[in-house]
Amino acid sequence: MNTAYRTHRNRMFQHYSVFNSKEEALEHPYPDMNKEEWTRVCDLFASEEFQRRSAINKENRAKLKIVHTSGARSFQRARALLKNPESDEISPALLYKKTHTNKDGMWTSEDARENFLEEARLQIEEMRARQLEYEALLVKRSDMEQTMREHLQMMEEQQRKKDEELMQMMAEQQRKKDEEHRKMMEEQQRTLVEQQERRMQLMAEQMREQLVEQIRQLQSRSTPKRKFG
Known part of the structure; x- marks a missing residue:
């Protein structure tokens, strides 16, 4: 992961170096990076410590016996000329190869070839790291x-x-509710039956009394009167 980060930082620095000042670089963020993150990166590149280390690295690189084929053009200018017109990009490894090989395809030096192989290896490691991150993201999404x-x-x-x-x-x-309604209806029905029975009993009692009275009257009429003397 440190190697992938180092490669990514170098690419951001190459992007940063295209511009003449930090302020100009801030107006052109690195692809897929928000303005806040790019500001922090620019602050790092513009810091005295980074500039000091960059100068040391530049001096060390100057001691290497590597010759590029870009002539007086800077690598930033060469990258602008060699990038893919469709994607508007060119990988650092491919840019390095195009600027360190002759027209016959031969490397300008063995060191240049080894540097290219190292850059290609770093690119592969970065791609693998991104693939692992993508696979981990897929697993997380699935979960x-x-x-x-x-x-x-x-x-x-x-x-x-x-x-x-x-x-x-x-x-x-x-x-x-149905049970309560059923009980209420049964109670009402029972009350009606009881009322009906009481009416029937009352009517029967009245009829019995009337019948007794009629019998008494009949008996009274049919009994002969006794004569005295």
């Missing part, structure tokens, strides 16, 4: 989707149980 599905299933199950409990409660309430 999140699985968690969301399980959570959704749990919520649906909870809602189903709540709906069942609500239906059971409503059914129980309706059953109690």
Whole structure:
């Protein structure tokens, strides 16, 4: 990961070096980097410590016996001329190869060839690191989707149980209402029957009394009167 970071930082510095000042570089952030992050990177590149180390590295590189084929053009200018017109980009390794090989494709020196191989190796490591990050992101996304599905299933199950409990409660309430209504109707029916029975008893009693009175009157009329003397 340190190698990948170093390679990425070098590419950002190459992008930064195209511009004449820090202020101008701030107006052209590195691809896929927000302004806040790019500001911090520019602050690093413009710092005295970084400039001091950069100067030392530049001096060390000057001691190497490597000859480029760009002539008087800077690498920034060469990159602008050699980049892919469609993607508007060129990889550092390919740029290095194009600026350190002759027209016949031969390297300008063995050191240049070894540097290219090292740069290519760094690019491969960076690509692998990005691939691992991408795969880890896919796994994380899959885990999140699985968690969301399980959570959704749990919520649906909870809602189903709540709906069942609500239906059971409503059914129980309706059953109690029906039972109360049935008892009320039975009570009313029983009251009506009792009232009807009392009326019948009263009518029977009245009829019996009337019948007794009629019999008494008949008996009174049919009894002969006794004569005295």
